[in-house]
Amino acid sequence: MSRVIKSIVRVAVPVIVALIPGAGPLAVAVSSAVATAATGGSFKESLISGATAFVGAKIGQSLQGTFEGLGTGVGEATGLTVADVGPLATGSVPATGLSTLAQVAPAGVSQFGTAAADLFGAPTAFDVFNSLGQKTLGELAGKSVGAFTGMTLESALNSGLEGLDEALEQTGFKPDAIVALKQEARNSLAQGAFTNISGATPKIPGLSDEEFNKIIASGVERLNTSLGPSTTAQAFQAAFGEPPDVLGQKFLTEERDLRRQAFTGEVEKAFPKDFGKDIFAPTLTDDAASRILGEQRSGVESGIGAAQARGNLNPTGGATARQFLEKETDRARSSLDELANVFRQQSISGTESIAGRAGQAARTFELGQPQFDVTPFKEESERFVTQRTEPGFVEKSIRDILGGQQLFDLRKTVNEGGSVQGLVSGPPQKGVLLDQLLARQGASQNRRRGLGVSGSGVF
Amino acid sequence: MMSLKDQLLGASDKSLGGQLQPLVQNELDDFMVTLMDMGDKKGVLDEAFGKASIEGRLSDAGGSDPRQTMDREDMELLMQKFERLDPKVQQQLLSELQQQDPRAHAEIMAGIRLLRGKQRV
Numbered sequence A: 001m002s003r004v005i006k007s008i009v010r011v012a013v014p015v016i017v018a019l020i021p022g023a024g025p026l027a028v029a030v031s032s033a034v035a036t037a038a039t040g041g042s043f044k045e046s047l048i049s050g051a052t053a054f055v056g057a058k059i060g061q062s063l064q065g066t067f068e069g070l071g072t073g074v075g076e077a078t079g080l081t082v083a084d085v086g087p088l089a090t091g092s093v094p095a096t097g098l099s100t101l102a103q104v105a106p107a108g109v110s111q112f113g114t115a116a117a118d119l120f121g122a123p124t125a126f127d128v129f130n131s132l133g134q135k136t137l138g139e140l141a142g143k144s145v146g147a148f149t150g151m152t153l154e155s156a157l158n159s160g161l162e163g164l165d166e167a168l169e170q171t172g173f174k175p176d177a178i179v180a181l182k183q184e185a186r187n188s189l190a191q192g193a194f195t196n197i198s199g200a201t202p203k204i205p206g207l208s209d210e211e212f213n214k215i216i217a218s219g220v221e222r223l224n225t226s227l228g229p230s231t232t233a234q235a236f237q238a239a240f241g242e243p244p245d246v247l248g249q250k251f252l253t254e255e256r257d258l259r260r261q262a263f264t265g266e267v268e269k270a271f272p273k274d275f276g277k278d279i280f281a282p283t284l285t286d287d288a289a290s291r292i293l294g295e296q297r298s299g300v301e302s303g304i305g306a307a308q309a310r311g312n313l314n315p316t317g318g319a320t321a322r323q324f325l326e327k328e329t330d331r332a333r334s335s336l337d338e339l340a341n342v343f344r345q346q347s348i349s350g351t352e353s354i355a356g357r358a359g360q361a362a363r364t365f366e367l368g369q370p371q372f373d374v375t376p377f378k379e380e381s382e383r384f385v386t387q388r389t390e391p392g393f394v395e396k397s398i399r400d401i402l403g404g405q406q407l408f409d410l411r412k413t414v415n416e417g418g419s420v421q422g423l424v425s426g427p428p429q430k431g432v433l434l435d436q437l438l439a440r441q442g443a444s445q446n447r448r449r450g451l452g453v454s455g456s457g458v459f
Numbered sequence B: 001m002m003s004l005k006d007q008l009l010g011a012s013d014k015s016l017g018g019q020l021q022p023l024v025q026n027e028l029d030d031f032m033v034t035l036m037d038m039g040d041k042k043g044v045l046d047e048a049f050g051k052a053s054i055e056g057r058l059s060d061a062g063g064s065d066p067r068q069t070m071d072r073e074d075m076e077l078l079m080q081k082f083e084r085l086d087p088k089v090q091q092q093l094l095s096e097l098q099q100q101d102p103r104a105h106a107e108i109m110a111g112i113r114l115l116r117g118k119q120r121v
Helices: A002-019 A025-038 A043-061 A082-088 A113-120 A125-132 A137-141 A153-157 A164-171 A175-200 A209-225 A233-239 A244-270 A275-279 A283-310 A315-363 A375-388 A391-402 A410-421 A432-448 B004-008 B016-023 B027-041 B045-049 B053-059 B072-082 B087-100 B102-120
Strands: none
Touching (some): A002 B102, A043 B045, A153 A175, A175 A233, A209 A244, A244 A315, A315 A375, A375 A391, B027 B045
């Protein structure tokens, strides 16, 4: 609701400011406030301040002169008051503007007033058109007006015939009144179309009458305005030539599609392209992967140290084993990154799945259903992302995917060292005990970490 | 006793419209003040013209939200003031609105259509 008002204010106020003749005091105050607001100030405060300054200056001039040129209400600037329209203005609203009876109604059409004026309290072009629309121009003028003499005001206004304005002027209407009446005649066509179409189109279960009518009215207006600023009744009827229920259905479908489009836009805004990839970038898992890698490598380093302490490896063998471990680290890291990538892909798929469901709901929206709302999907996504970007969760997830898998092979690493230095425990048949101790050392490390001793992928 | 200045500024009326009333010279001013007052009551006036409105305009690029429609009372008041404008001004405003926010335009036209439908009954 507020967004519609905001939009109308945003669009209409600058247009009106530009239209105010001689940039009246209000236009000056508004222009100044707009400039202030554009630089970060408060539009409202600036506007009130501008108004205060203007009125203050007026007071300063002199009490007597204060109000000269400063209108005290609607209507004064136009010079029209209720009294001007006399007995015709029966309501409390002052009659003002170009569409008032005083300007629109032709002189001497005394039969016009009462019924129309009673409608709204103040007669407008709408009242005049309703009251006089079915009278012929001949009747209104009290004389012949050529080819238009027998034509009703309504059909004449929608005829688009040459010489119409002159005929209407002969009838007593002023040029501004003719413009106003033509607009009313056009409005009347659209109003008739709206009545027919809204009456003939089957209602949609779940859609309130008010919403249904608004959709039909909007559809009528889209088609109406597509005919351009001036049209004839004939062109209008041609444009609205399809059966009213068919047109109504078309308007409803257009509205449904518009909403689907708007809702899909909301989903795209809430879930931009690659949104999941940006959040679950490789950097997210770097720390966790480094910790896991460091932990496993540290276990192997301890194993090399223990092998040296027991005499399985001499210093040369130990150094060789460590060099081998260094080379293996790159491969282990790469292998671990692949596993971390599994976690990231699962996470990205999760966000895409939520966005996909939101998009599906937006694309399949039907009138009468509860309005689509992207918020629950956004909240679900936020919860999902918050959980899956929490460092502890990231690390645990990668460990779960890793399972019991060992990224390094202690036995192979020590053997690499041993193969360079030669055997430290004599001929092979006599080295069984040390080799058994080494194997037990590796198994013991795994048990302490709660890992299995078997599995695939060991280097 | 209320000062003349306060009276002029509509100090007894805290609405923006009340405060600007002394500047209203014709129906065009009246329509604009009504509109701004409505925006003020909805709390969107500064948003509509403020610096932040640049972002707002981008986010509103698709037009008004179809779920957000005008209150019936607001609509009736606005239509009442709108009907008093010069038809050329009416056309210019509607045309501008149609270009910049078709949905807000449709909302206004639907309002006109519905109100007129009622008035004709």
